[in-house]
Amino acid sequence: MTSQPVxxxxxxxxxxxxxxxxxxxxxxxxxxxxxxLLGSNGAGKTTVVNILxxxxxxxxxxxxxxGFDVATQAANVRESISLTxxxxxxxxxxxxxxxxxxxxxxxxLKGPGTIADDLLDRFxxxxxxxxxxxxxxxxxxxxxxxxxxxxxxxxxxxxDEPTTGLDPQGRIEVxxxxxxxxxxxxxxxxxxxxxxxxxxxxxxIAILHGGRIIVNGTLAxxxxxxxxxxxxxxEKQPTLEDLFLAIVGDSxxxxxxxxxxxxxxxx
Amino acid sequence: xxxxxxxxxxxxxxxxxxHITRSPDTIITTTIMPIAMMLLFVYVFGxxxxxxxxxxxxxxxxxILLITIASGISYTAFRLFLDMQSGIFExxxxxxxxxxxxxxxxxxxxxxxxxxxLVLVVLVAFLMGFRSPAGVVAWLEIxxxxxxxxxxxxxIAVIPGLTAKSVDGASAFSYPLIFLPFxxxxxxxxxxxxxxxxxxxxNQPVTSIVNTIRDLFAQQPVGTDIWIALAWCVGIxxxxxxxxxxxxxxxxxx
Numbered sequence: 316m317t318s319q320p321v322x323x324x325x326x327x328x329x330x331x332x333x334x335x336x337x338x339x340x341x342x343x344x345x346x347x348x349x350x351x352l353l354g355s356n357g358a359g360k361t362t363v364v365n366i367l368x369x370x371x372x373x374x375x376x377x378x379x380x381x382g383f384d385v386a387t388q389a390a391n392v393r394e395s396i397s398l399t400x401x402x403x404x405x406x407x408x409x410x411x412x413x414x415x416x417x418x419x420x421x422x423x424l425k426g427p428g429t430i431a432d433d434l435l436d437r438f439x440x441x442x443x444x445x446x447x448x449x450x451x452x453x454x455x456x457x458x459x460x461x462x463x464x465x466x467x468x469x470x471x472x473x474x475d476e477p478t479t480g481l482d483p484q485g486r487i488e489v490x491x492x493x494x495x496x497x498x499x500x501x502x503x504x505x506x507x508x509x510x511x512x513x514x515x516x517x518x519x520i521a522i523l524h525g526g527r528i529i530v531n532g533t534l535a536x537x538x539x540x541x542x543x544x545x546x547x548x549x550e551k552q553p554t555l556e557d558l559f560l561a562i563v564g565d566s567x568x569x570x571x572x573x574x575x576x577x578x579x580x581x582x
Numbered sequence: 583x584x585x586x587x588x589x590x591x592x593x594x595x596x597x598x599x600x601h602i603t604r605s606p607d608t609i610i611t612t613t614i615m616p617i618a619m620m621l622l623f624v625y626v627f628g629x630x631x632x633x634x635x636x637x638x639x640x641x642x643x644x645x646i647l648l649i650t651i652a653s654g655i656s657y658t659a660f661r662l663f664l665d666m667q668s669g670i671f672e673x674x675x676x677x678x679x680x681x682x683x684x685x686x687x688x689x690x691x692x693x694x695x696x697x698x699x700l701v702l703v704v705l706v707a708f709l710m711g712f713r714s715p716a717g718v719v720a721w722l723e724i725x726x727x728x729x730x731x732x733x734x735x736x737x738i739a740v741i742p743g744l745t746a747k748s749v750d751g752a753s754a755f756s757y758p759l760i761f762l763p764f765x766x767x768x769x770x771x772x773x774x775x776x777x778x779x780x781x782x783x784x785n786q787p788v789t790s791i792v793n794t795i796r797d798l799f800a801q802q803p804v805g806t807d808i809w810i811a812l813a814w815c816v817g818i819x820x821x822x823x824x825x826x827x828x829x830x831x832x833x834x835x836x
Binding site for chain 1: 590597668670
């Protein structure tokens with residue numbers, strides 16, 4: 316473990332015509348940690364991720380990933396990262412396995428077939444491996460998307476709103492996958508507007524608002540920013556999510572592929 | 583980065599060729615319109631058109647082949663547009679691959695798909711009585727011109743593919759290209775056209791290309807038409823390529 320931050324962002328600015336989306340964003344991400352970037356719609360989370368993954372150029376400021384400047388050493392940055400965008404970037408016409416093989420080949424790795432099979436297994440997609448992705452459920456598509464991002468063991472993974480549009484099981488599957496990533500030493504920067512998600516996953520949380528990072532700290536640090544909690548006795552009702560998962564069967568461990576829509580729709 | 587250019591292009595070409603083999607309807611819809619036109623012109627209008635040639639299907643096949651290409655390239659724009667929309671384009675761009683490969687794979691896919699369509703149309707023409715005394719060399723020359731024309735139109739198709747805001751926008755550009763052969767020597771001799779129309783018909787690219795292919799099929803001397811045809815194809819190719827590349831660079835480094 317090095318003490319140098321793996322992602323370093325300083326004074327980042329970006330405007331789209333009249334709209335100043337980023338007005339000077341600063342943050343660092345430590346190697347091997349999960350960093351959550353919180354913000355409402357249009358706060359500029361995706362803009363930050365796209366600049367860090369070399370898809371966009373910043374107007375001002377500096378950003379580096381894995382020690383490489385995103386503007387001047389873009390090729391090195393691309394070797395170090397993987398991007399999972401807001402919409403599952405999978406090829407609908409290819410099968411799940413073909414999607415994985417494609418990415419492995421594009422990363423110039425040896426034995427793309429073996430790599431694909433390992434990931435299919437790890438993400439519980441083996442049964443659906445030969446099916447066209449267009450037949451996958453939202454959760455399976457997201458899992459495949461994340462699996463594609465892991466090929467070549469990139470040191471930094473960007474997950475842009477990884478659970479948007481997923482049902483509760485799908486969300487739990489993705490959370491599980493993200494936690495495993497961090498256990499393997501991968502640095503994860505995830506953006507979300509789901510506060511619960513940030514609370515469950517992130518080592519550090521930053522809030523992007525008005526084009527700047529207004530708060531940045533661990534959950535415990537953030538909690539100190541508001542007045543101390545009062546002790547009240549409240550009967551703990553199960554949430555609708557608890558209820559839903561209890562009825563349809565919690566499948567946090569990868570779930571049942573494809574068949575889940577058949578099982579859960581029962582009487 | 584450039585060291586991987588050919589490998590990456592080959593991998594991505596394999597991907598988009600798979601798209602075609604899994605939705606062969608794109609080939610069928612590409613060929614159906616030119617084949618329908620060919621039937622219409624040969625069996626309905628053809629009898630009333632005096633071309634001075636004894637077989638009308640021989641006369642009009644070159645124009646039909648160009649229409650086939652013009653309708654085929656709209657799928658190139660469509661496929662590129664879908665890649666831009668689906669996010670897979672961004673995934674490729676954030677990976678350590680040769681960036682030009684993404685475009686070249688689409689361009690080569692367009693070439694393969696159009697060649698398959700052209701072969702199908704020529705086979706139907708044979709069934710309808712098309713005959714040519716052309717030898718291997720002439721056929722290769724015809725193939726070369728058609729490949730050049732396909733590449734030129736494909737690079738034009740890349741531009742709406744990259745910039746379109748909707749699926750309709752991505753493919754609508756091909757309609758004028760499909761109709762260009764009608765105001766040329768493709769179906770009727772230009773001599774019967776009124777002055778300004780005739781001037782346009784005789785000086786637009788399709789006429790010289792059609793005349794060249796027709797002469798090659800008939801084993802006639804091609805004259806200067808072939809040089810005009812090649813100049814048009816290469817000129818369109820170079821200009822479209824430069825524009826497409828400028829737009830592409832702007833897209834990938836905003």
